[in-house]
Amino acid sequence: MLTGEVVAATSSASFKLIFICVAVGWLLKTDRLPKETAPVLTQVLVVDAAVDAAAAAAVHDAAAAAVVLLVVLLVVVVVVVVVVVVVVVVVVVVVVVVVVVVDVVVVVDVVAVVVAAAAAAAAIM
Numbered sequence: 406m407l408t409g410e411v412v413a414a415t416s417s418a419s420f421k422l423i424f425i426c427v428a429v430g431w432l433l434k435t436d437r438l439p440k441e442t443a444p445v446l447t448q449v450l451v452v453d454a455a456v457d458a459a460a461a462a463a464v465h466d467a468a469a470a471a472v473v474l475l476v477v478l479l480v481v482v483v484v485v486v487v488v489v490v491v492v493v494v495v496v497v498v499v500v501v502v503v504v505v506v507v508d509v510v511v512v513v514d515v516v517a518v519v520v521a522a523a524a525a526a527a528a529i530m
Contacts, residue, residue, distance in 0.1 A: 411462075
């Protein structure tokens with residue numbers, strides 16, 4: 406995947422390589438450097454480019470791990486919210502059922518008392 410970090414690392418390594426090649430070429434052409442300098446610098450540049458590529462890969466891996474962590478955290482938050490909503494709904498349903506049952510029991514008790522009172526009153530008359 407081509408990300409900003411990979412492009413930056415690749416551009417940096419390419420710029421360094423071109424700059425050093427031009428500088429060394431000019432220094433070799435003007436006899437300011439010994440002839441064996443070019444092979445040594447080539448080895449140094451290959452190692453430097455590999456380090457830049459490894460650093461870019463490490464940044465890419467860290468970014469991918471951060472995205473995975475954020476997705477996992479988002480899923481956990483969504484699950485917690487869903488569980489809380491379900492618990493609240495269950496509690497509300499239980500409270501409504503209890504209130505309805507208690508009201509029915511109270512109404513039945515009141516009706517029973519009224520019927521008993523009416524029966525007592527009828528018996529007295």
